Each structure stands twice: as C-alpha cells, then as structure tokens.
Amino acid sequence: MKVVTVIGARPQFVKAATFSRAVREHNKQSELTVEEVIVHTGQHFDANMSDVFFEEMDIPKPNYSLGIGGGNHGAMTGRQLEQIETVLLTEQPDWVLVYGDTNSTLAGALAAAKLHIPIAHVEAGLRSYNMRMPEEINRLLTDQISSILFCPTTTAVSNLQSEGFNTRDCDVVNVGDVMLDAAKHYTKSSKRPNIPEFSSFHLCTIHRAENTDDEVRLRSIIRALNTLSATTPVVCPLHPRTRKLIDKLNIEVNFTVIEPVSYFEMIWLLEHCSLVLTDSGGLQKEAYFFSKPCVTMRDQTEWVELIEAGVNTLVGADEQLIIESANRMLEKSVAVDSELYGSGIASKDILSTLIAKHTA
Incomplete structure (x- = not known):
C-alpha cells in the first residue's frame, strides 16, 4: 500500500x-x-x-x-x-x-x-x-x-x-488527536530555551493576523500582558513579523520577549509555565496536554471542548478580560481526560x- x-x-x-x-x-x-x-x-x-x-x-x-x-x-x-x-x-x-x-x-x-x-x-x-x-x-x-x-x-x-x-x-x-501522540513522544526530548531564571512564568504567543493587523486589538493585548507581567513574568517567543509591527507602532512592551523557539523548547516552556496565553490553535491543545490552563485571545476557537471543560477561556482582545481571566484560570487544576482527545x-x-x- x-x-x-x-x-x-x-x-x-x-x-x-x-x-x-x-x-x-x-x-x-x-x-x-x-x-x-x-x-x-x-x-x-x-x-x-x-x-x-x-x-x-x-x-x-x-x-x-x-x-x-x-x-x-x-x-x-x-x-x-x-x-x-x-x-x-x-x-x-x-x-x-x-x-x-x-x-x-x-x-x-x-x-x-x-x-x-x-x-x-x-x-x-x-x-x-x-x-x-x-x-x-x-x-x-x-x-x-x-x-x-x-x-x-x-x-x-x-x-x-x-x-x-x-x-x-x-x-x-x-x-x-495526533498532536497528543506527538506530545507524549517528544516530552523526553524537551530542551530549555535561553530565558532568565524564573520561579514562575506565564507563556504567551501572539501571531494571528486578526490580532497583529489590528492596532487596537494589538495594543489592548500588549497592555494586558504588561499588567500581568508586573506580578508574574510573561515569556513570549515572538514572531519577527509581530515584533516589527510592535516596533513600527512604538508600543511599549514590559514583558520578556524571546526569539521563536523550536518544538522541543516549546515543550519545555509548556512543562514549566503556570499559564498559557495564546491566539494559536495548536497551543490551546498542547497547554491541555501538559495540564496547563489557557487563556485564548481570539473571538472563536475550533477546540470548543476545552472551553466546555473549563480549562480554556475565550477573551478576544479585551484588556480587562484578559487580565481577569488569567488570574481566574490560574486557580484551575487541569486533569487530562482521554475522552477529549484519545489516548x-x-x-x-x-x-x-x-x-x-x-x-x-
């Protein structure tokens, strides 16, 4: 065959x-x-x-x-x-x-x-x-x-x-989900990226055009991340395109921006972070695979079962909602259930x- x-x-x-x-x-x-x-x-x-x-x-x-x-x-x-x-x-x-x-x-x-x-x-x-x-x-x-x-x-x-x-x-x-297969297989190969020593940190990614190409949404998200980072460091592997847009718009960033990371480094970040904030599709699931609560900075998601399970929440680009939801989700205990994505x-x-x- x-x-x-x-x-x-x-x-x-x-x-x-x-x-x-x-x-x-x-x-x-x-x-x-x-x-x-x-x-x-x-x-x-x-x-x-x-x-x-x-x-x-x-x-x-x-x-x-x-x-x-x-x-x-x-x-x-x-x-x-x-x-x-x-x-x-x-x-x-x-x-x-x-x-x-x-x-x-x-x-x-x-x-x-x-x-x-x-x-x-x-x-x-x-x-x-x-x-x-x-x-x-x-x-x-x-x-x-x-x-x-x-x-x-x-x-x-x-x-x-x-x-x-x-x-x-x-x-x-x-x-x-085949990504659960991958997460299980590659966990043994995780690798620490070049980040400062933090006792605790939130992991963030921003790349979706609906956020990066809309100045109002982008500024609102960055302000929320700045606020959160004042309490718990926010580590953000930032796509070069997003970084250029932030620089062009002269938006103040007060959280930890690092270069894009490999898949192995992303697994390490997922293993060690306290919370995930993202507009990515795949990272919503991977947060769950590693038992981490997630705040999704989008208006819709394909992974509605995570919302229904209470381990992920949709916040759009609302500054206050991002902050409030992040603090609330930190109290969540996430247990992986084989009923959601298989075994x-x-x-x-x-x-x-x-x-x-x-x-x-």
Whole structure:
C-alpha cells in the first residue's frame, strides 16, 4: 500500500511524524508493506528545518520538496495543485493523506480528487464558523472531498453529522488527536530555551493576523500582558513579523520577549509555565496536554471542548478580560481526560483504518 502525505508547514511535519513512526513500526512486523511518500510544498519556509531538525525529531526527509511559498492564497494554492498533481501521476498512490487546514491541505486534496485517488483528512470536522479565516475555507472544502475523515474529537464528529456526512459515501472516524501522540513522544526530548531564571512564568504567543493587523486589538493585548507581567513574568517567543509591527507602532512592551523557539523548547516552556496565553490553535491543545490552563485571545476557537471543560477561556482582545481571566484560570487544576482527545495512539488507528480499507 502506498500513501502520499502532503504537508507544507512545520506543525504539519510534527503531526505527520507520528504517522511515519506508525508506518515504520508496522513494516517491522507485518507482511503488508506500507510505503509513505512525503511531499513538502514549501508553503512555510522555515530556516530551522535543516537536517538537524529532521534528525532530532526522527522525521523522514521529504521525497519531494516543491518550494512553493509566498504570494496570494489563490496563486499559492494553484501552483501547489499543479505540482502535486505531477507527483501523484508519477507515484500512483492508493491514498493521499492531508493534515489540518493549510493551503497545502486543500491543494493536496484537490489534486487527489481530480485524479480519483482516495483522500484521508486528518483533523477533519473542525469548525470555527468564521468564513473570514482562510483555514476555515480550507478545512470545509477538504472535508467535502475526503473519503475518510479522521476526527480528533467527538465535537468534530458531531459537526460532520450535522452537515450530513453520515449520509454520504465516506467514513467518519474519531481516532483522537495526533498532536497528543506527538506530545507524549517528544516530552523526553524537551530542551530549555535561553530565558532568565524564573520561579514562575506565564507563556504567551501572539501571531494571528486578526490580532497583529489590528492596532487596537494589538495594543489592548500588549497592555494586558504588561499588567500581568508586573506580578508574574510573561515569556513570549515572538514572531519577527509581530515584533516589527510592535516596533513600527512604538508600543511599549514590559514583558520578556524571546526569539521563536523550536518544538522541543516549546515543550519545555509548556512543562514549566503556570499559564498559557495564546491566539494559536495548536497551543490551546498542547497547554491541555501538559495540564496547563489557557487563556485564548481570539473571538472563536475550533477546540470548543476545552472551553466546555473549563480549562480554556475565550477573551478576544479585551484588556480587562484578559487580565481577569488569567488570574481566574490560574486557580484551575487541569486533569487530562482521554475522552477529549484519545489516548495518544491516533496515528496507529489511522494506519490501521487505511490498511483495512485497502485490503477489504
């Protein structure tokens, strides 16, 4: 059985690494050999993705690196679609596996659908219901043309059922979250970043365009972080783009800003922080995986089960709400429940499902 995996951003490599490990373990003990061909579109150029990155994270290097990044969404997706189609015509896979909600996800799914190759979508069924987010468009369209929709949560399954997927010729399977697989595997490799010695600190990330491109929202968030940091240090690995915007707007920052960190360093920060403040999607879950309360500086989230469980709270960019919620969430005790995101074997279940469909 041959699987072509299409990925385009560093977080997707981390997710895909869990499946690659499952494939290697399977091939050691089974007569049915699974061949995985990895296609990296290059959507997010990342200088950190050197040979060391692949070696440290035990990730197979891509078989194809397309180098397609930058430009408008339509142009990028179109160029990716064209080159992925060429790869699929050459490889003739049994499955195309895509992750999440990037332009690379949609391009890989579209290329496969046009060639009548079955698509498996990992992280299917997630919804923010905000059509201004390109990620929402990508995940909606990818779900529509997928043969197997691998959901990370019961909420995702419910979303698909409400949209009528239970009456379609496709399989909806709740396998849990592959990022929990990754968190469990990589914890042993966590590495302390270059930060001052703090007895306690909050971890913060700010990168989403809805916050960084809106001066009012950005100033409000920074003021809140300044206030919180006066009591407990706030450590913020800051994306260069966000840092430039803050400098350009001459916004005063009174918390600890550090350079962007590796995945291993982020795990260390998650292990040792007292609270997470973020506008990231993935970090909301990872905070939970490491039993840390989270304050999400967005107006919506795809991970509504964390809100319902009381371990995460949505605050938008409201300065006072950020401060009040952070202080309140610090009192929360977060216990990881396998009912929410599975038990850390999502990738094995994904592989087993693909093999069962292939051999049926």
